[in-house]
Amino acid sequence: MSSTAILEETLIKRSQQKKRTSPLNYKERVFVLTKTRLSYYEGRPEKKFRKGCIELQRVKCVEIVKNGGVVIPCQNKYPFQVVYDSTTLYIFAPSNESRTVWVQNLKEEIRNNPHIVAKFHPQFWQEGGWLCCGQADKLAPGCEEYNLFGDITRKPLPPIPGDESKSRRPPPPPPPEQGAPGAQEAEPQEEVVIALYDFEGAESQDLTVRRGEEYVIVEKCDVNWYKARNKYGKEGYIPSNYVTPKQPDNLEQFVWYCKNVNRNKAEEQLRNEGKEGGFMVRDSSSAGAYTVSLFTKSVGDGVIRHYHIKETAGSPKQFYLAEKHLFNTIPALIEYHKHNAAGLVSRLRYPVNKQNREAPTTAGFSYDKWEINPSELTFMKELGSGQFGVVRLGKWRALHKVAIKAVREGAMSEEDFIEEAKVMMSLSHPKLVQLYGVCTQQKPIYLVTEFMELGCLLNYIRQRRGTFSPQNLLSICHDISQGMQYLEENHFIHRDLAARNCLVNDSHVVKVSDFGMARYVIDDQYTSSSGAKFPVKWSPPEVFNFCKYSSKSDVWSFGVLMWEVFTEGKMPFEKNLNHEVVNMVTQGYRLYRPKMATPQIYEIMQLCWQERPEERPSFAQISLKITDEIEADGLNS
Template structure:
């Protein structure tokens, strides 16, 4: 007995010395043996363990630290044996890994250490399942979908790290204090977005798109050519030098670091979803036409292929996820592994190897789909109205008429002509300088303003398919479940970015989203409701107030937050899955305030399955703090899309 104890102590010392972290043996009683778990900064690995010889045997599996989303306890099953009394779970992309500790102290020590290691991970969960997944069902909530949103909120945010203190027990939101009321009635001071990561001064970048200078300070970009970065004072505009020695400013989202990523390959279509890929491939109508796009799951890629095999004259699209082996190699067919994705594509351009046909023709949309720039040239935010040409009226919004036009006769723009008395103009103009710096592919880009005359103009990116609400009602015929979910993903992407910049939209709805020529949905008018001077709009009693998209704390106390945007996103999802129906269509505003505050929620749309509806209802939790974040919602939607493709 003494000898065995000595062996165990010696083993622990060796592991602590070798790994410089922490490890212990955790029982897996159903195998009637023990497994050794070893934690490093990169991964947690588990091995079979020989208790007699006191050493580890073969590696049984591992989980990369960066993929872990939650580390929490698990409630033991009823009548569980002694060796299964102290379980905990490591939740990652493939689901939960259950581990059974010898004692509660060991379990607490492991959970504490693992939370320290994963605390900076992306996509940490806000909710988790406290009980086991057994025989196709969660024992805690009886949901039958393994990827279903957790049913218990973590005690603190960000996977259990960021906040301290207890929650208020009352179910009714507290009314704001007079100081809070006064503060909330004034626009928040603008905060510049943080600098984004990327290449530094002196780095070499390659142009992904052509760029024609719009001002004398700009530098022309030619696709595929290299440029040297000189200065990065502005996040969106970098000063650069071309190979001829010319210097000027270039849009930072038009270039990529040399030798880094897939952007230099014509077959890679960045920011393209499944539906857009299918439309592009079908339009080309070439057997073997293909492209590579970002998968719905972050960091993953998908090959989309058009084929007319088997005599199919119309043709069809196939989608192949690029998989990664345990050794870090890429493959479409397991027998053919490659160190890089370009090597994989080159191989499959000559060999089908498990696909319906080989990759024959590159299909790309890059020439047609250069992204929007943050402004119409470096340093341009005040636009000369003489450079604007008005072509046609698009509609009449909250602030006035919106027109489609051209800037300098060539660049498509939308122009909001702000009717006098509708907006607190001075406050908005001050913030417009900061709002221009907000740049995301799922936000409508603000190009600038015309403030030297009245009415003032707001000049933005033009999206040819117009308002999402009208698009849902008039342009969609029998949309696929994937297409509807992709629309929701687009909005959640844009809102997650706004959330990260601490911007509150306050009026998120289908009417305040636009659709571009490719079907991408972009959020617009974010933050503008703060500057409305219309009493009917700014009071929850008024008929113009977005009562149908507002949570109880807004209806009762006008208390806006990112969590009230979450509620509105749930209603927007409902609009998408009803193809543009009016929420609570049989109720007036007064009835909605009363019934929603009393617990009424929108019904499940016919086109939404239970999993989709569960996302909506998670957004409509009465307690604002128990609603998910946009980053949470984005992760859930990405996972669902990944399953569907």
């Protein structure tokens, strides 16, 4: 190399993603910083396998990237950015200390550059927009003031070791005198969590967890997996959705709390249990509010009453139910009403919580395990055939039931898919079908997913036609809207949302499946709007005219899916060919209101079918509207 290296370290580089529809690509590279350039190499630098080089005089900004909740699909979780010409290079460091050193040194080398930006984007460019400000032009000016001599917190960076004289940054303030405020920093408290479910560690690196026991969080490796320590001092990885913080006001640690259970499902669970005084506490339609749902046999064949947990005005707030017996906490209120009806139709005798008995899926079988050894799979009966090949019921290590999709050769762009498999695995939500891992070391490759016992939603509703109430159908739509809201919040586009691509488990929970898979299909008929297989009848104008996908194109498809559900499985535009549908939709024609859909429900569908994408609601808004419809009967008080 022509200059002495200032820094050299193996970091991870994200590709420039030249096509909006192409998957992101993360590659390990050896980065070398000299006085004049930033270079990155594949393998050892002395081998001269240089993959890229940036002249420092072209750099306009160097800064850390605020993550903003985005899932980072590589082992390095500390991103920073180098902005030069019209390009933003994202680099991921293995630790905050490493990132700080790189940002600090790069800023020092570019500080005399003539074209330093006044403002920059503190978050990622992803899926066609800046996450920080929502601007859809990649070259749009930044939204936050850029400080060349510090990081985005405005705190000065520490001086470069051995080079303090060159720095223009002001010296740090003197330490506070002994006894002055801030002289002693409080020691960080350990985060203690309580296990909600049993977890049997699949790998030697895992920690077995027992419901109700306490654990100390050692490290939050990513959003789905924590490193924890048990009471015996043993450490290992645990799924984050199996534990909850130990805090007095955290309801998740109590058996009677049912998160994300709506009114219809609460009534279904309480009636199925059929026990006098059966109850649950669930989220109300108003954010931050809670409802007690209570079953009693004292009236007819049994009735269910729903009671808002009310709060007093002023501070400190207190809680009460039907009569004004005030309590400082909700758990104290529930404990009182276990022994005293006090205005309710019954005492709270028996907590009903189906979720408490059914552990959720995990993002992969263990932390950072996405490649599955095919010898660990047992193949059982064939479940059907999809776009990519045959799907079979199977077991992983003879323990976990899974669905195994064998990808037919030539059916998908395998190399592109494998690059993004880690991203798709990290998406984990109770209303998404979980991808557990892939087998890529042989042909055909396998996709290993959660097994959904009752199969495809389209067949499920067609086979049970006439047995659903409008409330049942609305609950199905609510499940799907929650899964899609999670995808939207994680900036992930489905591209082929329809009843055929949702699955139902044996608890009648509906989950979104095959999200993001449409982009890997190798089938001219499927990807062309002129072919019979292309999902034109679920697509908005900007997709069948310009192939422009976004979360708002998924919203349109969700409206069509709602129509499928409320017609109990009819084919949209069943009498029309695809090219006719394109003309009809372009001219403003929309699907009719199904008989089982109220005007209010049909209004939600129509909102999804607004011609301009920006006029369509978000999935968060849709989910809230559906929740309001479910709770529309009001609450007893």
